Amino acid sequence: MDNAGSDGRRFDEPSHADGVGGEAVIEPLAAFRERAVTSDRGVYERFEADWPxxxxxxxxxxxxxxxxETILNDDDPPFYEWFAGGELNAAANCVDRHLDDRRNQLAIRWFGKRGERRSYTYLDLYREVNALAAGLRELGVEEDDVVTLYMPMIPELPVAMLACARIGAPHNVVFAGLSAEALSTRLDAADSEYLITCDGYYRREDAFNQKSKADNARLRMDGDLDATVVVDRLGDALDVPLGxxxxxxxxxxxxxxxxxVEPVARDATDLLFVMYTSGTTGRPKGVEHATGGYLAHVSWTTRNVLDVRPNDTYWCAADIGWITGHSYGVYGPLSVGTTTVLYEGSPDYPDRDRVWDLIERNAVSVFYTSPTAIRSFMKWGAEYPERHDLSSIRLLGTVGESITPKAWRWYREHVGGGEAPVVDTWWQTETGAIALATLPGVTPMKPGKVGPPLPGIDARVVDEDGERADPGTPGYLTIASPWPGMLRGLREGDERYLREYWVDAEDGWRYRTGDxxxxxxxxxxxxxxxxxxxINVRARRFNTAELEASIVGTDGVTEAAVVGDDGGRIVAxxxxxxxxxxxxxxxxxxADRVAQSVGDLARPDRIVFTPELPKTRSGKIMRRLLGDIARGEEFGDVSALRNPEVVGEIESAVRKE
Incomplete structure (x- = not known):
C-alpha cells in the first residue's frame, strides 16, 4: 500500500504550516480532537504497514x-473477495444487536413534506422489519430473489431494505423521481419479480401518482412481477386502486x-443490493455490493470519518434512492446504533430555513450534505441559518462533487459556528463508501481539497501512461489496490465489469474512477x-449519452450535447x-421527452439551440468547452476545433437565454 504523499511524507504531516503556496491549512481544534473517535496520528502508518x-x-x-477465514482473497484479481468464509446478516447488524442496550433509543426520526412526523425506536424498527420480512416470505420472496423498491423518502423504504436483507433477498432501490421507462429497465435488468412502491408523494402542495408510474413500468417490462406491495402515503388525497x-x-x-423472522446468515461475499448508476455507453450499470466488505467499510467510515456515535442525532440529507442515502442514511448510522434523520421535503419548503429549523429542533450533531445544496444555502443568504441555534452541530460533511473554498468557508462559518470540522469526502456508487477524506480528529483540512486517501486506500493520480502525476499536474484518479466496500461486480457480467473499471498495469490491477x-x-x-x-447535477449523476439519446429522439432534432453549469443545472x-x-x-x-424517458430531475433547465456543436477535428464534441460557456468561464484557444466559428454563435445564444 502507498498512502504517502508524492515525496514520501505521511498525509498527516503537512510540509508547510500554511500549506503549499500559502493556501489555508486548518488544524482540528483541540477540543474536537480530544473527543474524536479517531485522534491517533499513527493510524495511517499502521494501516499501511499491516495491509490488508x-x-x-x-x-x-x-x-x-x-x-x-481470510480478510482478502485476491486469487483472481480484479474479482476480489473480502472476509471470505464469514457469515453475517446486515439487518441483524443494524437492528437486532442494538436491542439489549438501545431498544428504546430512537433509530429513525422522519419528517414528511406536509409536516408529518414519525419516530421509530430500535425496538419499533425491529418489529416492523420482522413483520414485513414475514409478509414478503408469504408472498413468495426467497433468499437471493431481487426485490425492487420504488419509493420517496418515507420510513417504509429503509424498513423494506432491512426486511429484504433479513431474509437474504437483495434489494434494488430505484429513485422515486425516475420515470416508468427507467423503472422498467431496472426491473428487467435486475431480474426482479417483486416490487414495493407507494400510491404517491407530494411535490410542494400537489399529490403525484407514483403507482401509475409503477403500473406503466409493469406494462413495459419484458418479464412479469409476481407481487407488488403498495404503501399508502397519500391517504384520501388520491384514490389508487390495487390490481x-x-x-x-x-x-x-x-x-x-x-x-x-430469524435473520438469514449470508456469506460475506453474497449480494446485499444492486444499484443502477450511469454508464459510459448510456446503458445504466447494475453495481453489485457484497454484504461483508460493504457493511464493514461503511461502518468504519461512519465512525472514523463522520465521527458518528450512538448518542448522536445524525442527518445525511441524501435521498436513499442514491448510494449516499444507502451508505450514510441507512446502513452506516444504523450499524453504529445512532439516530438517523430522514426528511422527505425540499430544503426551501415551506421556508428557506427548513433545514436549520430541523437541525435546531432535533439537536442534530453531524450534518452531511452536498455542495449543490450548500451553494443554494449561500444564495439564499446567511440570515436563514443565523435565525436558529445550530450549536448542536459538532461536524459537517460534504459529498457529491467538488466544493469550492468559498463554499467550504461559508458552510463552516455560518452552519458550523466557525469551529466544526468540515469533512469533504470523495467516493462513488462503485466504491460503496468513503475513499478520500480527512480524518477530522487527525488530519488538517484544506478548503476546496477533498484530502488524502483514507488509511488503507491506495489512491493515486496518474498520467496517460499510468505513472504518478507530478504535484499540481492534472491526471486520472485511480485506486491501485482493493478495498472492502468495493463493488463485487456488475449485474451485466464480468466482461463489462472489466471494461468499465479495470486496467491491468505492470504493478497490478488498477481501478479507474473516471474522475x-x-x-x-x-x-x-x-x-x-x-x-x-x-455529469453531476443536483447531487445526482446523469449519463450524458442517456440524456442526449432522449433529446435526439425528438422529431426534428439532429444532435445534442448535455453539460452541467455552476448552479447544478442541466444545460442542453x-x-x-x-x-x-x-x-x-x-x-x-x-424537456417533456427527457422527463418521460429518464425522470423529472433530468429535465433540462436550459435548452440552447445552435446551428452546430463545437467539435475536434476527429469529430468529438467538446463538452468541456460547452460547460465553460454555460458557466460563463473563459475557455481559451479554440483554433484546434474543426468549426471554431460556431463558438461565438453559441455564446450569443447562451446570453439570450
Missing amino acids: ECWEAAADLLDWERPY EDEHEYESLVDAHDGET GAAVDEDGYVTILGRVDDV YVTTRGDVDPGADLRTTI
Missing part, C-alpha cells in the same frame, strides 16, 4: 454468525405483527470532474433540421 490485515478493524465493528397480485403494505405488516484529479505536495487531492461523459445544446422551428414548443417537447 488492517481492515480487520472494520470487520470487528460487526457481529458475525461465522468468523471469516391483481398487489397488496397493501399496512395490511401485510399488520397480518404479521408480532412475528419474528480527473490533481494532488499537491502533501498528498491532498483536488477532484477536477469527470473525464468520461457523466441542441441542433435541429433546417425545416424545424427551434422555438418554445420544441423546448417543451424536448
Whole structure:
C-alpha cells in the first residue's frame, strides 16, 4: 500500500504550516480532537504497514454468525473477495444487536413534506422489519430473489431494505423521481419479480401518482412481477386502486405483527443490493455490493470519518434512492446504533430555513450534505441559518462533487459556528463508501481539497501512461489496490465489469474512477470532474449519452450535447433540421421527452439551440468547452476545433437565454 504523499511524507504531516503556496491549512481544534473517535496520528502508518490485515478493524465493528477465514482473497484479481468464509446478516447488524442496550433509543426520526412526523425506536424498527420480512416470505420472496423498491423518502423504504436483507433477498432501490421507462429497465435488468412502491408523494402542495408510474413500468417490462406491495402515503388525497397480485403494505405488516423472522446468515461475499448508476455507453450499470466488505467499510467510515456515535442525532440529507442515502442514511448510522434523520421535503419548503429549523429542533450533531445544496444555502443568504441555534452541530460533511473554498468557508462559518470540522469526502456508487477524506480528529483540512486517501486506500493520480502525476499536474484518479466496500461486480457480467473499471498495469490491477484529479505536495487531492461523459447535477449523476439519446429522439432534432453549469443545472445544446422551428414548443417537447424517458430531475433547465456543436477535428464534441460557456468561464484557444466559428454563435445564444 502507498498512502504517502508524492515525496514520501505521511498525509498527516503537512510540509508547510500554511500549506503549499500559502493556501489555508486548518488544524482540528483541540477540543474536537480530544473527543474524536479517531485522534491517533499513527493510524495511517499502521494501516499501511499491516495491509490488508488492517481492515480487520472494520470487520470487528460487526457481529458475525461465522468468523471469516481470510480478510482478502485476491486469487483472481480484479474479482476480489473480502472476509471470505464469514457469515453475517446486515439487518441483524443494524437492528437486532442494538436491542439489549438501545431498544428504546430512537433509530429513525422522519419528517414528511406536509409536516408529518414519525419516530421509530430500535425496538419499533425491529418489529416492523420482522413483520414485513414475514409478509414478503408469504408472498413468495426467497433468499437471493431481487426485490425492487420504488419509493420517496418515507420510513417504509429503509424498513423494506432491512426486511429484504433479513431474509437474504437483495434489494434494488430505484429513485422515486425516475420515470416508468427507467423503472422498467431496472426491473428487467435486475431480474426482479417483486416490487414495493407507494400510491404517491407530494411535490410542494400537489399529490403525484407514483403507482401509475409503477403500473406503466409493469406494462413495459419484458418479464412479469409476481407481487407488488403498495404503501399508502397519500391517504384520501388520491384514490389508487390495487390490481391483481398487489397488496397493501399496512395490511401485510399488520397480518404479521408480532412475528419474528430469524435473520438469514449470508456469506460475506453474497449480494446485499444492486444499484443502477450511469454508464459510459448510456446503458445504466447494475453495481453489485457484497454484504461483508460493504457493511464493514461503511461502518468504519461512519465512525472514523463522520465521527458518528450512538448518542448522536445524525442527518445525511441524501435521498436513499442514491448510494449516499444507502451508505450514510441507512446502513452506516444504523450499524453504529445512532439516530438517523430522514426528511422527505425540499430544503426551501415551506421556508428557506427548513433545514436549520430541523437541525435546531432535533439537536442534530453531524450534518452531511452536498455542495449543490450548500451553494443554494449561500444564495439564499446567511440570515436563514443565523435565525436558529445550530450549536448542536459538532461536524459537517460534504459529498457529491467538488466544493469550492468559498463554499467550504461559508458552510463552516455560518452552519458550523466557525469551529466544526468540515469533512469533504470523495467516493462513488462503485466504491460503496468513503475513499478520500480527512480524518477530522487527525488530519488538517484544506478548503476546496477533498484530502488524502483514507488509511488503507491506495489512491493515486496518474498520467496517460499510468505513472504518478507530478504535484499540481492534472491526471486520472485511480485506486491501485482493493478495498472492502468495493463493488463485487456488475449485474451485466464480468466482461463489462472489466471494461468499465479495470486496467491491468505492470504493478497490478488498477481501478479507474473516471474522475480527473490533481494532488499537491502533501498528498491532498483536488477532484477536477469527470473525464468520461457523466455529469453531476443536483447531487445526482446523469449519463450524458442517456440524456442526449432522449433529446435526439425528438422529431426534428439532429444532435445534442448535455453539460452541467455552476448552479447544478442541466444545460442542453441542441441542433435541429433546417425545416424545424427551434422555438418554445420544441423546448417543451424536448424537456417533456427527457422527463418521460429518464425522470423529472433530468429535465433540462436550459435548452440552447445552435446551428452546430463545437467539435475536434476527429469529430468529438467538446463538452468541456460547452460547460465553460454555460458557466460563463473563459475557455481559451479554440483554433484546434474543426468549426471554431460556431463558438461565438453559441455564446450569443447562451446570453439570450
